[in-house]
Structure formats: C-alpha cells, structure tokens
Amino acid sequence: MRFFDSHAHYDDRRFSNEFPGGVDAALRYVFSQGVTRICDVGASLRSSNEALGMADFYAGQEGYPSICASVGLHPCDALEVPDIMTADVLDEIRTLAAHPKAVAIGEIGLDYHWDEDHHDRQKTMFDLQLSLAEEVKKPVIIHDRDAHGDTCDILRAHPNATGILHSYSGSPEMARQLADKGWYISFSGPVTYKNAAKVKEACVIVPDELLLIETDAPYLPPVPHRGKMNHSGYLVHTAEIMAEIRGVTAAEIAELTYRNACRVFGLSDN
Numbered sequence: 366m367r368f369f370d371s372h373a374h375y376d377d378r379r380f381s382n383e384f385p386g387g388v389d390a391a392l393r394y395v396f397s398q399g400v401t402r403i404c405d406v407g408a409s410l411r412s413s414n415e416a417l418g419m420a421d422f423y424a425g426q427e428g429y430p431s432i433c434a435s436v437g438l439h440p441c442d443a444l445e446v447p448d449i450m451t452a453d454v455l456d457e458i459r460t461l462a463a464h465p466k467a468v469a470i471g472e473i474g475l476d477y478h479w480d481e482d483h484h485d486r487q488k489t490m491f492d493l494q495l496s497l498a499e500e501v502k503k504p505v506i507i508h509d510r511d512a513h514g515d516t517c518d519i520l521r522a523h524p525n526a527t528g529i530l531h532s533y534s535g536s537p538e539m540a541r542q543l544a545d546k547g548w549y550i551s552f553s554g555p556v557t558y559k560n561a562a563k564v565k566e567a568c569v570i571v572p573d574e575l576l577l578i579e580t581d582a583p584y585l586p587p588v589p590h591r592g593k594m595n596h597s598g599y600l601v602h603t604a605e606i607m608a609e610i611r612g613v614t615a616a617e618i619a620e621l622t623y624r625n626a627c628r629v630f631g632l633s634d635n
C-alpha cells in the first residue's frame with residue numbers, strides 16, 4: 366500500500382519539539398509506513414516558506430517521502446494581516462506560488478469556530494486568495510470550519526476555481542453539490558469518530574475520482590490514536606474506516622486517493 370497524505374503540517378513546531386528525533390525522524394518513519402508523498406500545507410507566510418524549503422530539502426532523498434507544498438494564508442492567520450499590508454502579502458504569495466514545488470494555494474477559507482468577530486475580513490482574504498489562484502491557475506485547498514454557507518457562496522462567485530475541500534465537515538448534500546462541480550473532497554481523522562455520522566455519509570457520496578485522504582497532522586488523529594500527536598503513519602486507520610464505509614478495501618482507498626492527489630496537484634503518479 367502506498368499513501369499520498371494530501372494535507373499535513375510537518376513545518377509545525379510540534380514535529381520538531383515533540384516527535385522523538387524531530388521532523389526528519391517523523392518523515393523517515395512515515396515513509397517506512399508506506400507514505401511516499403505528502404503535501405505540506407502552508408497556513409502563514411512563515412509556514413508557506415518552510416513548506417517549500419522542506420520540499421526542496423527532501424527532493425530526491427532516498428528513504429523519505431516526496432514532498433510538495435501549498436502556499437497561502439489560513440483564515441485565522443489572514444486576520445493578522447493589517448488592511449494596509451494586504452496587497453504586499455498577496456504579492457508575496459504570488460511569488461511563492463511560482464516556486465516549482467508549489468502545487469496549490471492554501472490553506473485558505475473561513476473559520477467561524479475560532480473567530481466569531483471578523484467574518485467580513487476572513488471573507489475578503491478568502492475571496493482575494495481565490496482570485497489569485499484563478500490568476501496563477503493553481504488548485505486551492507479550502508479550510509471550512511462552521512462556515513459552510515458562506516464558503517459555498519464565495520466559491521460560487523469563483524467559477525474558475527478548482528481544488529480540495531480539506532478535512533471535510535459539511536453535509537452530505539453539500540458534498541454532492543461540490544462534487545457535481547468537480548471539487549475534490551478530502552477526509553481526515555474525524556471520519557473515524559463514532560459521532561461523525563454526517564461525515565461518514567458524505568464519504569459515501571463522493572465519487573471515486575474526487576476522493577482524497579489526509580491527516581492534517583499534527584492535528585486530528587484518527588481512532589485509536591485520539592489525544593496523541595497525529596502523523597501520516599496513522600493514515601491507514603482513516604483508510605480502513607473509509608474502506609468500510611464505501612465497501613472496498615483499504616488498499617483500494619490508498620491507491621485511489623494516491624492517484625487523485627497526483628491529478629489535483631498536477632504531479633505524475635508513478
């Protein structure tokens with residue numbers, strides 16, 4: 366079985382501080398577990414730069430996964446950009462997006478769980494980054510937490526945007542509508558949680574060619590590792606549950622999602 370973890374944050378300080386041996390040991394370990402590709406997802410300018418640096422550093426290194434990166438501002442990080450800096454920050458993302466290892470703009474979107482007061486600012490930054498993705502012709506990686514309605518409204522205003530709804534948490538109906546428009550839908554640890562009936566239902570609906578798997582490591586560990594630090598080696602647990610839900614084998618989920626991740630990111634799948 367080979368896995369493509371379509372969304373992880375190995376630049377996160379938890380890997381350097383808490384994983385025995387740090388990031389390098391974590392990547393070597395997950396490679397030994399069959400994870401041969403990872404998209405390291407930027408959330409701020411700092412992490413976008415670090416994700417690209419890591420992708421360059423591990424390029425062609427034997428015994429490590431091949432790493433690609435996305436660049437962009439997570440809705441919570443976007444709030445730290447003062448109005449007056451917006452154009453400069455977007456220019457910087459545009460420059461980072463031209464890096465050969467940059468395969469997507471993200472993660473961008475809306476998070477009404479952590480931020481209740483600045484929805485308009487979040488929407489503006491989401492909208493601007495979607496326009497940027499359309500301009501540079503890259504897919505986007507979307508973070509939508511407790512903001513399903515506004516996320517869909519803003520996506521409708523960007524008919525040329527394509528990409529991934531990451532760590533999907535919306536309704537089955539919304540999954541169907543997004544899939545009809547060609548959006549990829551990615552499932553993470555929460556699909557393994559007992560109380561995640563709606564997410565499981567959504568996981569059934571997504572067509573084979575639009576299904577993705579991810580960890581969002583170091584966050585969102587699957588059952589039976591809840592409470593621990595997540596890493597891509599735990600993908601197999603998420604794959605097993607997705608396989609059960611869809612009536613296939615975990616190996617089929619691994620291979621299908623691997624090829625889909627290559628397609629959405631514009632990478633060859635060998």
Ligand SMILES: [Zn+2]
Pocket residue numbers: 372374406472581
């Ligand atoms: Zn993430």
